[in-house]
Amino acid sequence: MDEILVLAEHREGELRDITFEMLSKARSLGKDAGKSVTALLLGAGVGDYAEALKSHADEVLVLDHGNLKAFNAAVYQQVLSEVLKSREPSLVMIGHTAFGVDLAPGLAVTLELPFASDCIDLAYEGDDLKATRQIYEGKVNATVSFADAPTVLVTFRPSACPVEDAEASAGKVTELDVAVPEEPAMRQFLEYVEAAVGEVDITKADVVVSIGRGLREEENLPMIEELAEALGGVVACSRPCVDAGWLPKDRQVGSSGKTVKPKLYLAIGISGQFQHLSGMKAADTIVAVNKDPKAPIFSEADYGIVGDLMKVVPALKEKIAELRA
């Protein structure tokens, strides 16, 4: 039987959400297309994870080896190549994560696999797989088809698919016997360094007033700080504001920053790329101010104002002050 193979992702002792999101997607795809779902678990001391995976897959392949302790794209790529060559799954799914983007493209080149990255949806039309991916910073969806090949490779975007409940019938666990090379001298893992902790913990705030590229200049920051103060909240931001040096890294909301779940999230001048959305979409109430009516942030928001933030923010401050008075 044809199989869909999902590479389980884990870091520092935990399976990551993307693993279960991909397995959920694979199961619904497999049901429609008559394909089984296999989870591939690579690592050192990871045998216990098979238990959690087997209720989401028909089979769990485990390769537990000391050389797989640290994630190293060079080592993982070589092992994956061997596994894919011997099993020839019709589809391989790897997370579109810092781990996956470092690994998948090289694999596509060496094995000459048709490859699409950062897919947000997958569907079979007959035997043909179609992938949906987003371009132009989430403003356009593209449908991609693949050349005829025994195996197709995709990376799949985190948070693009909900996690389905586990199946009652658990899959089998198979130990793999594949040679694992030592970490090559050309790329060696040294250590993980935790992000620095700042003065303000934005994950603890009930109200987060967040700014993006639309702020244009650091000089415009004080009016945002005043608005946050009026609402008893903290100022946070999307990545471009940290890159520009307007705010420190610990204020960044998004996949490479913090995940926040405040009661109110006010997104000002943030278009809403998925990296940002994944860090704030669990907020109770989301309000967006953006000049592009089609900005992706409006799909996540509860309330929106289409307009120039330089005019809206001062007006909003004034209205809040009036209500207070």
Add this chain to the structure above:
Amino acid sequence: MNIVVCLKQVPETAEAEVKLASDKKGIEMEGLPLQINEADNYALEQALLLTEEHDGDVTVVTLGPDSSDEVLRMSMAKGAAEAVRLAGPAFDRGDPVAIARALAAAVKDLEYDLVLTGCMSSDDGNTAVGMALAECLDLPHATYVTQMEMGDGEVTVGRELEGGLIEKLKMKMPCVLGIQTGINEPRYASIMGIAKASKREIAMKSASDLGLDEGSVGEEGSRTKLEELAYPPVGEGAEILEGTPAESSGKLAEVLREKGFV
């Protein structure tokens, strides 16, 4: 130390409304300013900083239409010594692997200790060309790089993972690094630099110049194909508060009051 930087020109879409072209295969480019891809700008700056400190030259390489000469000239105005553009219809509509294969054919003949690229582009967003390029060149690679520390024949890099966790790696050179935004502060070109760069040569390379079979690059050399573009489906979406800034923010203030935030 010599560094090759692969970069590209993209339309500025972060702040703009994007409209699909009538054939649904592309977008309306009119009215969208063209600029260097943001992450590539950081990669270029990193290369300039490193060659200024360790002596050497920066060569910039792009694959793209005639308009991309502008980003190559801007790169030279900032200090790049040489510029190469892969040009010609054979390269059109390549997928990330086909683009990487073409770039590799141009890069392999250059002298370099490092190859830097932006970690992703704002148009196609593949986050794949740089790492595929590394594989084509058979070089070690790392992406999402936000830290670099040069050693003797090696470089210690910090990769930014989810949650801001940094993964530190030691890489032998030459290697290919995908540079993440924020690693440095990109400079602006000087007026004098721009004037000088306008007269500089750009080396144009066609597929045959690079010894590439035309069927191995561009659309023909791609194993994925773009079928159609569409606007993302709008779910329930936001309740838009209409009116002038005073009116819409008045409505918002009222909502915030009802919810107990004011």
